Amino acid sequence: MKALIAMSGGVDSSTAAYLMQQDGYECEGVTMRLYHNEDVGVCTYHTCCSEKDIDDAADVAYKLDIPYEVVDYVADFEEKVIDKFVKTYEAGGTPNPCIDCNKYMKFDKLLEEALKRGDDYIVTGHYARVEKDEKTGRFLLKKAADLTKDQSYVLYNLTQDELSHIKFPLGEMTKNEARDIAESKGFVNARKHDSEDICFVPDGDYVKFMEQYTGKKYPEGNFIDPEGNVIGKHRGAVRYTIGQRKGLGIAAGHPIYVCAKDMKANTVTVGEHERLFTRRFVADTMNWIAFDGLKESIHCKCKARYRQIEQPCVVNPLDNGKIEVIFDEPQRAVTVGQAAVLYDGDVVIGGGTIAEVGDLS
Amino acid sequence: MLKSEIYLDYAANTPADPKVVKRFADTELGFFGNPNSKHRAGEKAKAEMAAVTADIAELLKVSSNEIIYTSGSTESNNTAIKGIVERTQAGSRVITTPLEHSSVNACMDHLRKKGYEVLEVKIDKSGAVDLEDLESLITENTVLFAVSAIDSETGSIRNIEDIKKVVKKHPDCMLHVDATQAIGKIDFDMEGCDTVSLSAHKFFGLNGSGLLVKRRHVKMDPLLNGGSSTTIFRSGTPTLALAAAMDEALKLALENLDERFEKVKELNRYLRLKLKDLPQVIVISPEDAVPHILNLAVDGIRGVNMQRMLDEKGIYVSVKSACADAGLPSRAVMALTGDRRISNSSFRVSLSYLTEKEELDELIKALKEILADSLG
Numbered sequence: 001m002k003a004l005i006a007m008s009g010g011v012d013s014s015t016a017a018y019l020m021q022q023d024g025y026e027c028e029g030v031t032m033r034l035y036h037n038e039d040v041g042v043c044t045y046h047t048c049c050s051e052k053d054i055d056d057a058a059d060v061a062y063k064l065d066i067p068y069e070v071v072d073y074v075a076d077f078e079e080k081v082i083d084k085f086v087k088t089y090e091a092g093g094t095p096n097p098c099i100d101c102n103k104y105m106k107f108d109k110l111l112e113e114a115l116k117r118g119d120d121y122i123v124t125g126h127y128a129r130v131e132k133d134e135k136t137g138r139f140l141l142k143k144a145a146d147l148t149k150d151q152s153y154v155l156y157n158l159t160q161d162e163l164s165h166i167k168f169p170l171g172e173m174t175k176n177e178a179r180d181i182a183e184s185k186g187f188v189n190a191r192k193h194d195s196e197d198i199c200f201v202p203d204g205d206y207v208k209f210m211e212q213y214t215g216k217k218y219p220e221g222n223f224i225d226p227e228g229n230v231i232g233k234h235r236g237a238v239r240y241t242i243g244q245r246k247g248l249g250i251a252a253g254h255p256i257y258v259c260a261k262d263m264k265a266n267t268v269t270v271g272e273h274e275r276l277f278t279r280r281f282v283a284d285t286m287n288w289i290a291f292d293g294l295k296e297s298i299h300c301k302c303k304a305r306y307r308q309i310e311q312p313c314v315v316n317p318l319d320n321g322k323i324e325v326i327f328d329e330p331q332r333a334v335t336v337g338q339a340a341v342l343y344d345g346d347v348v349i350g351g352g353t354i355a356e357v358g359d360l361s
Numbered sequence: 362m363l364k365s366e367i368y369l370d371y372a373a374n375t376p377a378d379p380k381v382v383k384r385f386a387d388t389e390l391g392f393f394g395n396p397n398s399k400h401r402a403g404e405k406a407k408a409e410m411a412a413v414t415a416d417i418a419e420l421l422k423v424s425s426n427e428i429i430y431t432s433g434s435t436e437s438n439n440t441a442i443k444g445i446v447e448r449t450q451a452g453s454r455v456i457t458t459p460l461e462h463s464s465v466n467a468c469m470d471h472l473r474k475k476g477y478e479v480l481e482v483k484i485d486k487s488g489a490v491d492l493e494d495l496e497s498l499i500t501e502n503t504v505l506f507a508v509s510a511i512d513s514e515t516g517s518i519r520n521i522e523d524i525k526k527v528v529k530k531h532p533d534c535m536l537h538v539d540a541t542q543a544i545g546k547i548d549f550d551m552e553g554c555d556t557v558s559l560s561a562h563k564f565f566g567l568n569g570s571g572l573l574v575k576r577r578h579v580k581m582d583p584l585l586n587g588g589s590s591t592t593i594f595r596s597g598t599p600t601l602a603l604a605a606a607m608d609e610a611l612k613l614a615l616e617n618l619d620e621r622f623e624k625v626k627e628l629n630r631y632l633r634l635k636l637k638d639l640p641q642v643i644v645i646s647p648e649d650a651v652p653h654i655l656n657l658a659v660d661g662i663r664g665v666n667m668q669r670m671l672d673e674k675g676i677y678v679s680v681k682s683a684c685a686d687a688g689l690p691s692r693a694v695m696a697l698t699g700d701r702r703i704s705n706s707s708f709r710v711s712l713s714y715l716t717e718k719e720e721l722d723e724l725i726k727a728l729k730e731i732l733a734d735s736l737g
Binding site for chain 1: 663665666689690701702705
């Protein structure tokens with residue numbers, strides 16, 4: 001059996017490659033080049049993070065004595081991930097580009113490439129598990145054994161066909177175990193830090209990135225209170241995310257938070273903490289894993305952003321494949337553009353993108 | 362006395378000869394007019410430009426009107442390859458080899474995307490083009506064969522004289538020779554080539570200065586459009602001082618060609634002999650490659666890591682061509698050896714007449730230490 005390892009240059013995919021090789025797979029390593037230095041505002045004369053990553057991945061491939069290649073997905077990444085990232089912010093939402101990268105790059109384009117090359121599986125260093133439900137014949141996506149590292153949230157878009165060609169060798173492992181394996185094999189990246197930032201915004205200043213990328217300036221506008229009174233000037237609505245408290249520059253005498261944005265009017269609404277809480281949202285572009293589609297209401301748990309513990313809720317099917325989620329308890333800072341992923345225990349039922357937030361009046 | 366820095370990367374860049382720098386400075390300070398301006402300062406510069414160009418043409422045994430000044434071989438290769446191929450209809454065939462510089466490979470990728478058919482001719486273990494294969498690939502539809510005279514990674518020499526004979530039989534197929542690594546190292550005959558690229562910084566000239574020799578009959582569109590400059594094939598204000606510096610560098614390189622070659626040949630012989638004491642070091646460059654380039658590999662040490670370890674000891678070598686993509690095996694070494702592991706392990710030592718035997722002794726000593734540390 002042949003496996004294509006998506007090697008990022010990090011410790012996880014390196015260990016994954018080793019484990020597949022130990023399992024007897026004929027492996028080849030591939031790194032996706034997703035952007036160039038100039039695209040992310042880094043001068044070409046700096047050692048680019050992505051060049052370093054490619055070098056690390058090549059080093060591990062050399063150690064494992066497996067073929068290694070870089071595939072150029074720059075154009076697709078710009079179209080499918082960066083463009084959408086910018087548009088979501090401009091529309092007032094908060095995007096999660098990693099989810100789109102998994103969906104469009106790793107498990108669409110790269111999987112297609114793997115199958116074209118005659119590989120049976122595509123392998124990544126994600127912390128999640130794929131299991132076949134023998135009763136239904138469906139492939140299930142489950143949380144990682146190490147819940148502190150679980151990445152099933154960013155994988156909710158996987159289809160049955162994709163899941164049948166995916167291996168996550170680290171699904172049963174802790175991060176430390178993965179690091180120990182990398183260290184024992186002498187991989188250069190064994191102690192490399194996890195990447196937390198958005199890869200194409202290495203300094204974290206996404207507004208600067210967007211301004212360079214689009215050639216636009218995001219204009220100043222007004223902060224307003226929930227009653228619509230102007231209480232200050234903001235520096236461009238795209239800068240603020242729902243729930244943000246720091247960096248607003250408003251002296252209100254008590255803590256105030258961003259609770260809404262109106263991109264058309266270019267206003268940012270700020271208010272008291274209680275205003276951030278909501279029970280209801282609607283999600284679209286759903287992908288279902290545990291079954292084909294939602295026919296009737298269910299009670300399950302939902303995670304509405306990456307760093308949230310999933311919360312009990314009722315999910316109601318709506319027209320056009322959308323869903324309505326009503327949490328048992330009000331939740332803080334549910335944000336348009338983020339992914340909502342539904343869980344039944346460890347099993348990912350499915351997920352979608354939050355399209356509108358707010359209780360019915 | 363030993364130098365603290367041992368430079369063994371002359372195939373990537375050579376230090377400018379002080380005479381070249383002086384000629385540049387003298388010309389730059391002595392001629393301030395734009396050669397295309399119609400006043401006396403301009404006329405004076407134009408006359409000098411004509412004299413310099415005539416000089417270069419004579420050195421290369423071509424005509425003045427066949428000299429196109431460029432920023433270097435990357436531009437020369439782009440100008441020739443795209444300029445010739447893109448005036449033909451999409452679907453035309455272009456032939457190249459697996460031993461080309463990234464500036465040729467990238468042009469080929471560009472042409473593929475534009476709908477041209479790009480094929481690679483077979484080469485043998487010494488880097489010679491398989492002439493039968495070449496003959497079979499050239500069809501009525503074939504508009505260009507682009508080939509390096511010497512590849513920058515292994516120094517292997519292409520059988521250019523034989524290639525000329527094959528291509529000559531097909532008048533619609535142009536022969537572009539990337540002679541960047543050949544000029545100043547070996548005799549190179551422009552006769553029978555349709556376009557030829559070269560770069561001054563490979564023979565002790567200045568960076569940012571190259572030539573494309575385009576024979577009179579070749580039909581080519583310019584890459585850069587603008588005023589007529591010295592030729593319609595490359596616009597931009599004529600850079601007289603760079604042209605004069607090119608002239609100087611070329612003159613020095615050709616005048617001293619044999620003497621410098623013999624010196625480097627002896628250095629190469631010496632290094633190959635010393636390397637026999639290090640059986641772990643594999644010599645990839647063919648025996649009949651130019652003596653200036655010696656491609657080596659140690660199984661078990663990645664080329665980039667070898668480069669770093671030598672750098673830490675003050676010795677500068679290179680991995681692949683300095684311009685190629687990180688992480689990937691050397692295409693040229695892969696083409697010659699067919700061995701992925703060796704291609705990833707390869708590194709290049711390149712010599713010049715400035716190299717001293719003591720520097721090679723230091724290299725051997727450093728390799729011994731690295732082998733002892735890394736392989737135990």
